[in-house]
Amino acid sequence: MLLLLIQEPFIFFSFHPIFSIRFIKNTECKNHTDFPEFLLLGLADDPELQSLLFIVLLSMYLVTILGNLLIVLTIISDTQLHTPMYFFLSNLSFTDICLSTTTIPKMLMNIQAQNQSITYTGCLTQIYFVLVFASFENFVLAVMAYDRYAAICHPLTYTVIMNSHFCGLLILFSLFISIVNSLLHSLMVLQLIFCTNLEIPLFFCDVVQLIKLACSDTLINNILIYFATSVFAGIPMCGIIFSYTKIVSSVLRMPSAGGKHKAFFTCGSHLSVVSLFYGTGLGVYISSALTNSSRNTAVASMMYTVIPQMLNPFIYSLRNRDMKGALRKLISRTPSLL
Template identity: 80%
Template sequence: MEPRNHTDAPEFFLLGLADDPELQPLFFILFLSMFLVTILGNLLIILTVISDSHLHTPMYFFLSNLSFTDICLSTTTIPKMLMIIQAQNQSVTYAGCLTQSYFVLAFVCLENFLLAIMAYDRYVAICQPLRYMLTMNSCFCGLLILFSLFISIVDPLLHSLMVLRLTFCTNLEIPLFFCDVVQLIKLACSDTLINNILIYCASSIFGGIPVCGIIFSYTKILFSVLRMPSVGAKYKAFSTCGSHLSIVFLFYGTGFGVYISSTLANSSVNTAVASVMYTVVPQMLNPFIYSLRNRDMKGVLIKLISRIPSLL
C-alpha cells in the first residue's frame, strides 16, 4: 500500500454497524433515542443533586461528576454517528478524527478514575465511618477531581501528539462508529512501536491502578461488612454499594468485552457492536441504576419531577 503523510489531510472512513441502507433509519432512531435518554437521565441526576441540600455529600458530588462525564462522552460519539447516517457519508477528516479520538480517550479515562474515587469513598464511609467527614472533606474531594481531570487531559494529549508523527496508508477504514486512537495506530504505515509501548504503559498505569483500587476497596468493605453483628447494618452497607458496584461491573465488563471482541472477532460489525456496549450503554443505564437502587436519590427525584408541571 502507498503511504500517505498526515500533511496531505487524509480522510478516514467510519464503517459503523451496518452497510445495509435499509437498516440505517433503524440505527438512526435507536442511537438518537439512546442519546436523548442518556442526556436527559444524567442531566436529571445532576439537577437532583444540586436541588437538595441533603445530597450535598461526597458520594453524590462524585455521582454528579460521573453523570457529567457520561454526558460528555455520549456527546463526543453519538452525534457524529447520527450525522454519518443522515448524510450517508462515512468520511471523517484527519483533524476531526484525531480530535474525536482525544476526547473519547479523555472522558473514558476520567470515568475510570471517578469509579475508583467512588469506591474509595464507600470504603471510608463503611470501614472508617467516624473519620469519614474528616477524610472526605470538600478540599480533598476537589483535589481528587482536579487530579483525575489533569491526568485525563494530559494522557490523551500525549497519545494524540504521538499520532501526529505517523504516516498513513490508503486503506483508512475504522471498524467503529467513532475514531479511536488504537484504531488510528493500527492504520499507520510508519513504525508504531513507540505508540504501542505508550498505549500499553498508560493502560497499565492509568487503567490498572484504578481497577486495583476498586478491588482493594471492596475487599476491605466485604470483610468489614461480614464482621457486622446486625443483619440490618449489613443490608444497609451492601445497599449503599449496590448502585456503584452495578456501574463498575457494567463499565469494566463491557470494556473487557470490547478487548475480547477486538482480539477474537473476524468482522468489523462485531467490533462496532462491542464498542457501542462500552461507550453508549453504560452511560445510558447509569442514571437508572442510581435512581432505582438508591432510596435517597429516588425520593428527591420524585419530588423534583413532581415540581416540573408547576414550573411550566
C-alpha cells in the same frame, strides 16, 4: 459546544514543520496533509438497517442525556444530596453526557447524510475527547469506591476524611491526569504516516484502530498504549478491588444482619456501574482479540461507549431511595417553576 469541537481543529493539531510531507520508499503511504478524511464503517451498510440504527441510536442518546442531566439537576437542587457520594455521582453523570456527545452525534450525522467520512482533525479531536472522558470516568469510579470504603470502614471519621476540599482535589487531579494522558496519545498519533487504507471498523475514531492503519513505525505508540492502560486503568481497578475487599471484610465482622444489609445496599449501585463499565470494556478487548469481523468489533465498541452511559442513571435512581425521593421532589416542583 463539545459537538463543535469535534468538527473543528483543535489548537494542538495545527500543522508544524516536523509534520511536513514525508514519503517512504517503495510504499503507497502518505502523511495526513495528503488526504482529507477517514471512513467510519459503522454497524450496517443496508439503508433500511441504517434508518433503524439511526432511530435506535438517537433514542439511546436522548435517554442518556436526559437521564444523566436529571441526575445532575436533582443533586444540585436537593441540599440533602450535597454529600461526597452524590458529588462524585454528579461528576460521573456529567462525564457520561460528555462521552456520549463525543461519539454518537457524529455517527448520527453520518447516517443521516449517508456519508461515512470524518476529517483528519475531526478524527484526532474525537480521539482526544474519548480518551479524556473514558479515562476520567475510570478515575471517578475508583474515587467513588474509596468513598464507600471510607464511609463503611471508617464511619466515625468519614466527614473528616472526605471533606469538600479533599473531594474537589480528587476530581481535579483525576481530570488533570486524564487530560495529560489523552494529550500525549494525540500528539504521538500526529507523527504517524498513514497508508492508503483509511477505513476504521468502528463508528468513532479510536486510537488503537488508527494506529493499526499507520504504515510508519508504531512501536512507541503501542508501548505508550500498553503503559497508559496498565497505569491509568490498572491502578484505578486495583483501587476498586482493594476498597471492596476491605468493605466486605468490614461488613462480615458486623454483628447486626440489618447493618450488613444496609452496608451492601449502599454499595450495590456502584458495584453495578463498575461491573457494567469494566465488563463491556473487557468485552471489547476479547471481541477484538478473537474475531476479525469489523461488525463484531463495532458492536462491542458501542456496548462500551453507549450502553453504560445510558444505564447508569437508571441504576442509581432505581436502587437509591434518597435519589428517588429527590427526583420526585424535583419533578413535583417543575410545573410551578414553569
